[in-house]
Every structure is written in structure tokens, then in C-alpha cells.
Amino acid sequence: MKLPARISTFLLTVFCLTLSANVAAQTKAWGYNGSGELGIGNYINAPIPQTVTAMPDATNISSGLYHTLFLKADGSVHIAGVDVYGTLGNGGTQGEALTPMPVAGMTNALQVASNGYHSMVLKADGTVWAWGSNSYGQIGMGTFSPATCFCVNSPRQSLISNVIQIDASYVTSMALKADGTVWTWGTDSGDGTNGYVSSVPVQKGAANADFNNIISISGGDSHGLALKSDGTVWAWGWNSRGQLGDGSSDNHRNRVERVSGLSGVTQIAAGEEHSVALKPDGTVWVWGRNDRGQIGNGTMNSAGCLCVPLPTQANISDVVDIKAEGDFTLARKRDGTVWAWGSNFYGQTGSGGTANSQSVPAQSMVGDGNALVGAGLNSSFSSIPSFTTPTGSLVRHYGENVNLYFFGVTNAGTTGYSAIDPTATGLSVPAGYTIQPNAQAYNISTTAAFAKSVVCVKATSEYDPAQFALLKLLHAENGTLVDRTIYSSFRKRQLCGQVNSLSPFVVAKGLTPTPSGLSVSGRILNANNRGAARAIVTLTGQDGNTRFAHANPFGYYRFQNVAGSEIYTLRVISKQHQFAPQTITIVENISNLNFTPQQ
Numbered sequence: 001m002k003l004p005a006r007i008s009t010f011l012l013t014v015f016c017l018t019l020s021a022n023v024a025a026q027t028k029a030w031g032y033n034g035s036g037e038l039g040i041g042n043y044i045n046a047p048i049p050q051t052v053t054a055m056p057d058a059t060n061i062s063s064g065l066y067h068t069l070f071l072k073a074d075g076s077v078h079i080a081g082v083d084v085y086g087t088l089g090n091g092g093t094q095g096e097a098l099t100p101m102p103v104a105g106m107t108n109a110l111q112v113a114s115n116g117y118h119s120m121v122l123k124a125d126g127t128v129w130a131w132g133s134n135s136y137g138q139i140g141m142g143t144f145s146p147a148t149c150f151c152v153n154s155p156r157q158s159l160i161s162n163v164i165q166i167d168a169s170y171v172t173s174m175a176l177k178a179d180g181t182v183w184t185w186g187t188d189s190g191d192g193t194n195g196y197v198s199s200v201p202v203q204k205g206a207a208n209a210d211f212n213n214i215i216s217i218s219g220g221d222s223h224g225l226a227l228k229s230d231g232t233v234w235a236w237g238w239n240s241r242g243q244l245g246d247g248s249s250d251n252h253r254n255r256v257e258r259v260s261g262l263s264g265v266t267q268i269a270a271g272e273e274h275s276v277a278l279k280p281d282g283t284v285w286v287w288g289r290n291d292r293g294q295i296g297n298g299t300m301n302s303a304g305c306l307c308v309p310l311p312t313q314a315n316i317s318d319v320v321d322i323k324a325e326g327d328f329t330l331a332r333k334r335d336g337t338v339w340a341w342g343s344n345f346y347g348q349t350g351s352g353g354t355a356n357s358q359s360v361p362a363q364s365m366v367g368d369g370n371a372l373v374g375a376g377l378n379s380s381f382s383s384i385p386s387f388t389t390p391t392g393s394l395v396r397h398y399g400e401n402v403n404l405y406f407f408g409v410t411n412a413g414t415t416g417y418s419a420i421d422p423t424a425t426g427l428s429v430p431a432g433y434t435i436q437p438n439a440q441a442y443n444i445s446t447t448a449a450f451a452k453s454v455v456c457v458k459a460t461s462e463y464d465p466a467q468f469a470l471l472k473l474l475h476a477e478n479g480t481l482v483d484r485t486i487y488s489s490f491r492k493r494q495l496c497g498q499v500n501s502l503s504p505f506v507v508a509k510g511l512t513p514t515p516s517g518l519s520v521s522g523r524i525l526n527a528n529n530r531g532a533a534r535a536i537v538t539l540t541g542q543d544g545n546t547r548f549a550h551a552n553p554f555g556y557y558r559f560q561n562v563a564g565s566e567i568y569t570l571r572v573i574s575k576q577h578q579f580a581p582q583t584i585t586i587v588e589n590i591s592n593l594n595f596t597p598q599q
Contacts (some may be wrong), residue, residue: 025386025416027052027061027070028366031348031379035066036098038379039080043098047347047354049366049382054078054099057387059399063325063376064114064132064168069121070100073387073397073404073415077106077121085117085133086153093149105129105155108534110398114376115168115219121155122166124398125533126553128158128175136171137199138186144199158185160201162553164492169219169237169270175201178491178552180213182226188237188254196254204236205256215463215493220270220324226256227268229490231463233259233277241273242309243288249305259287262311266438266463271324271342272377277311280461282318282438284331285311292327293359296341300359314341316361320419320438321401321460325375331361334438336369336419338382346378369418371442372400386416389448394536394573402442403456403494405536407573413448415502422506428480432511433472436461441506454486454548456496459507465490472510473497481506486547498546518586521558522593524551524572524579529596531555536573537595541566562586570595 028049029038036043039052052058052070055078060071067081067088078100079088086093089103103121106129111122118132118139130138131152134145140158145151158173160183165176172186182204189198191207204224205211211234216227223237223244235244236256242249245259259275262285267278274288274295286295291306293299296314301307314329316339321332328342328349339361340349347354350364366382374381389395390412397404402417422441429435439461455473462468471488473495474481484497495507520539524532531554539559540546549557562568564587572579577597584593 025056025384025418027055027058027381027383029379029381030350030364032346032377033379035082036096037063037066037068037081037376039068039070039098039100041098045346048352049350049364052100052381057385058381058383059385059397059402060112060372061374061381061383062112062114063374063379064119065116065377067114067119068376068381069112069114069119071109071112071398071400073385073399075108075110075124075396075398077103077109077112079103079119085149086151087117087119087132089119089131089154091154093151093153103155111166111400113166113168116170117151118168118173120166120168120173122163126162126164126178128160128163128166129155130158130173131155133171136186136197138168138171138173140173140185140199140201142200158201165217167217167219169224170221172219172224174217174219174224176214176217180215180229180491182214182217184224191255205234208256211256215491216268218268218270220275221272223270223275225268225270225275227265227463229463229465231264231266233262233265233268235259235275240305241289242305242307243270243273243275245275245287245309245311247309249307249309260310264463267322267460269322269324269329271329272326274324274327274329276322276324276329278319278322278438280436280438282320282334284314284316284319284322286314286329287311289327292343292357294327294329294342296329296359296361298360300357314361318437320440321373323373323375326377328375330373330375330380332370332373332419334419334423334441335421336371338364338366338370338373340364340380343378348378348380350380369420371402371417371419384416384418386414389413389415389446394575401440401458402444404444405454405456406448406450407453408451409448411449413446415444415446415448417442417444420504425476425504425506427476427504429508430474430481430483433474433481433483433508435506435508439507441504443504444502446502452498452500453502454496454498455502455505456494457505457507458493459495460493461507468493470509470511471495472508474506474508475499476504481508483510487549496548498548518562518564518589519558519560520562520570520586520590520593521556522591522595524555524557524574524595525597526577527597532574532576534574538571538573540569540571564588
């Protein structure tokens with residue numbers, strides 16, 4: 001086993017993952033690899049991107065201090081690196097995995113997150129699972145680990161539910177609930193005194209009446225960020241490098257405070273001691289430490305706080321996705337190219353060199369079409385996923401930016417997706433629809449034979465609920481884009497469309513909807529009279545148009561803007577139980593249309 005020397009106060013490894021559309025679908029990794037965290041089978045650093053041959057189907061990537069988590073399309077979680085404080089999650093505290101190995105019991109996963117010596121997984125039922133270092137209660141199971149290893153070396157469920165997003169700081173875990181509240185455990189939890197430690201989740205910012213309706217979170221080394229539904233950014237934690245963005249560089253604040261002079265933000269990312277924000281026009285704004293070019297505007301600060309304590313625009317445009325770890329930032333443009341700036345000691349920018357610093361964004365060598373990026377302390381990853389779609393009545397594929405649901409798969413095949421520039425597809429845009437500067441767009445294809453598919457795309461180009469309601473998912477058909485939207489969730493920042501074939505999908509802003517004023521809601525119950533969390537409900541009109549809704553962790557579902565005086569058929573899709581369809585005429589709001597399993 002080879003362990004790298006620690007080179008910063010808390011962190012030691014930065015990762016970025018990239019998938020290139022110029023080559024076959026694959027995952028790429030580059031940068032520091034002293035603990036085997038790149039998953040490429042050795043301990044050799046990689047300033048030039050290398051293929052992670054065992055992970056062609058990576059759909060979400062996150063890295064800790066000595067390890068990397070890979071989410072696969074089938075919802076399983078794999079890990080690479082060395083075992084320190086039980087970080088591999090295999091029941092031990094020693095060993096290595098130079099190529100990614102599965103983490104037992106981690107199925108139906110939606111998201112992975114890691115930092116320091118612990119890892120987190122968000123499952124489809126809204127539960128959170130964690131393992132690794134637990135010296136500060138960062139596993140969230142109500143106990144601290146003894147001095148024998150200070151760890152929990154296999155996944156345990158955290159004491160929290162109804163979660164839609166997770167992230168981690170060095171010794172802190174974070175979760176965003178569906179109600180827009182933020183919860184933390186480990187150090188600096190809740191709104192207690194500085195250094196307050198909790199082994200159970202505590203609501204962050206509960207005492208601040210303005211800290212609500214949060215739609216995204218991000219954890220740095222020792223500070224946290226939250227994005228509110230009004231486009232403002234809020235921060236807390238250490239501030240010695242100006243990472244809280246209020247113009248100061250004092251030591252620490254446990255209370256949440258708004259970042260000064262910053263609004264209209266759609267995405268956030270926290271690095272080791274710097275913070276990053278993305279706006280709807282595709283511009284990137286950065287603040288905090290800048291001695292290695294972290295701000296990305298061609299400058300470096302070598303005196304005082306070594307920082308730029310107020311948001312400053314980086315020299316990059318057309319960005320759709322940002323990730324920050326350690327002392328550098330990754331940006332994915334709308335054409336799927338990957339750009340990076342900041343520290344480059346180990347080649348973590350992926351541009352082929354190992355210069356100490358990169359103060360302006362540089363393009364990595366992974367090409368275009370990358371559908372996601374991931375980062376750690378000193379290493380980087382990107383991916384253009386490719387995976388097998390097996391036969392079955394309902395096949396789910398999970399991802400950070402794309403979720404796929406195939407109904408009636410009669411022949412197995414290979415499915416994959418890559419990023420495309422929505423402004424350069426050559427497809428006709430329907431009247432009344434507009435393509436936004438940083439809109440998400442993907443070319444999705446499969447060789448599997450299926451009856452129909454529901455495609456869900458992460459939409460982060462709008463922060464305001466009213467504006468988000470105008471977003472639509474367009475599908476390429478016969479040279480034109482067609483609106484196939486059947487479901488949208490502002491809280492999950494997701495758009496879904498139903499199609500009978502796969503091709504390019506583009507997020508666009510559509511026409512102002514004409515409200516029908518009617519809604520249909522109810523609950524799906526299982527055999528124990530409890531909510532069936534993973535059920536899907538479809539609502540089909542006489543014209544054959546079908547909408548769908550996911551039941552929440554308690555089994556509740558809801559359809560809005562349903563046209564009245566029409567006949568609809570509702571069906572429940574569930575792996576656990578069979579439910580009889582219901583046909584109704586909707587003339588008023590319905591709030592108790594429940595389903596129970598057939599006997």
C-alpha cells in the first residue's frame with residue numbers, strides 16, 4: 001500500500017472525470033494517483049487523461065482524500081483507492097483497489113459524495129448511507145467511533161430521510177431535503193457555537209428566517225455553500241481566505257450568511273478554500289483563495305489573505321456545469337469540452353503539463369461530448385457513459401445529469417449518452433420556444449428494443465420556480481424539436497419526457513402554460529399499508545398522451561394542470577406489487593385517489 005504525504009491542511013487529492021465524444025464512450029481520469037484513486041490500475045500520476053477501463057458506465061463521480069466513488073447506471077456504487085479509516089467500505093481498514101470494486105449493499109443509488117476520509121450515497125428512496133471516518137460523527141448514525149479505528153468500515157444508514165441531494169466537507173456531511181431545508185452532521189453542525197459536533201443530522205440555519213427554499217448545496221474543505229430559489233448564495237464555515245464571499249477574511253462563522261453582491265445564480269461549487277457560482281448566461285464567478293490562480297481571471301494573489309474575498313468573473317463562457325475541489329475548478333461547456341484552472345502540480349487540468357498554477361481556464365485533452373465531470377483534491381475525471389440495458393418490464397438507469405426509464409424491453413442492448421451544443425444541432429426549434437445560453441442537451445441512443453421510454457434531464461439553467469415552470473424537454477423528430485415534456489420538478493431540478501425512440505434531447509424555455517386549474521393526487525400503499533416510495537404513476541388521456549409522476553418516499557404522488565371534463569386512466573408501475581388501473585372523469589380537484597395492492 002502506498003499513501004501520499006498530506007500537502008494541505010485537510011485535503012490531499014483532487015480528481016476530475018471526463019467522457020469524450022471524440023472517442024468511444026468511456027471514463028477518463030487524470031492528475032494525482034499516489035493512492036490509486038484514478039482507478040487506472042497503478043499508482044502513477046497522469047498529467048495526460050487516461051481511460052478508466054473498468055468504468056465505461058460511470059454516471060456520477062466524487063473523490064475523497066485517498067479514494068474515489070463511481071456511480072454506475074444500474075444504481076450500484078464502486079470505489080477505487082486505498083483503505084484508510086475504512087474508506088473502501090468493505091469491512092476492513094487496510095487494503096487497496098487500484099481498479100474500481102463494488103461497495104456491498106449500495107444499490108438503487110442516485111448520487112455519491114465524498115471528502116476527507118468518509119463517503120456518502122443517496123438512494124432512490126431518499127435515504128442516506130455513509131462509511132469511513134466517524135471520529136466527529138460524520139456517518140450520522142447517532143454514535144462516534146472508538147479509538148480502535150475511529151471509523152465505520154461498511155455502509156450504515158444515516159438518521160435522515162426525504163433527501164434529494166448530498167455533499168461532504170472534510171469532517172462534515174450535508175443533505176438537502178425535499179422541503180428545502182439543509183441538514184449537517186459532524187463538525188460545525190446546525191447553528192451552535194464554532195466547532196459544535198453532532199453525530200445526528202441537525203438543521204443548518206434554522207434560526208435564520210431568510211435561509212429557506214434551498215435548491216442546491218456544496219461542501220468545501222471546511223466551509224459550505226447553499227443556493228436559494230431566488231438565485232442568492234449563502235455560506236458558512238472557515239473564512240481565512242475569503243471563501244464566504246462577504247469581503248472579509250476573518251477566521252470562522254458558524255452562522256449562515258448571504259454572499260455579497262451575488263444574485264441570479266443557478267449552480268454552486270465549493271473548493272478547498274475557494275467558492276464558485278454559475279449564472280444563467282453561462283458565466284462563472286469565483287471568490288476566495290487565489291495564490292494558484294483559483295479565481296480564473298489571469299491574476300494570482302501572493303500577499304495578505306492570498307485571496308479575492310468578493311465574487312469576481314472568471315475568463316470563461318458557455319458553461320453548463322461546474323465542479324470545485326482542492327485548489328482548482330472544472331467547468332464543462334455546452335459542447336461537452338472540459339476546462340480547468342487553479343493548481344496544476346499533478347496535471348489536474350488535463351492539458352498535458354504540470355505547471356504549478358493555471359490562472360486562466362485551459363481546455364483539457366479529453367475532447368468534447370463529455371456528459372459529466374467529477375473532482376477530488378488533485379485529480380480529475382470525465383465521462384461519456386455507455387452501459388447495458390437488459391430485458392424487463394421496467395429498466396431504470398441512474399445518473400447525475402440523465403435518468404432513463406425503459407418500459408417493455410424485449411431485446412437487451414447498449415445505451416449511452418453524450419453532451420451536445422443545443423445551439424448547433426441543425427434542428428428546427430418550435431415557435432415560441434427558445435434555447436438558453438447554458439441549456440443542457442444530450443444525444444441519447446440505444447440498441448435495445450423497447451415499447452416506450454421516459455427520459456429525465458437535469459435542468460440547472462433556471463433558479464426561479466416560475467421561470468423553471470416554463471422549461472420544456474424537446475426531442476428530435478424528423479429534423480425538428482418536439483415538446484415531449486410530461487413531468488417537471490423544480491425541487492429536483494429535473495425535466496422528464498416520454499418518447500418511443502431515442503435521439504437528441506434539448507432543454508428549452510417554452511410558452512407560458514394555460515392553467516387548467518385541476519390537480520389529481522393520492523397515495524400508493526404497499527402490502528403493509530405503508531407508502532410505496534419507488535412506484536411510478538401514469539395518467540393517460542383519451543388522446544393517448546401519457547404523463548407520469550414519481551411517488552415520494554411516503555408514497556404520495558401528484559399531477560398538476562390537468563384538463564377537466566375528460567376521461568383518464570391511471571396506472572401504477574411497481575416491482576413489488578400489482579395494482580389495478582383506475583379510469584375516472586376529472587371534473588374537479590381530486591386529492592385522495594389512492595392505490596392498494598391487488599390480493
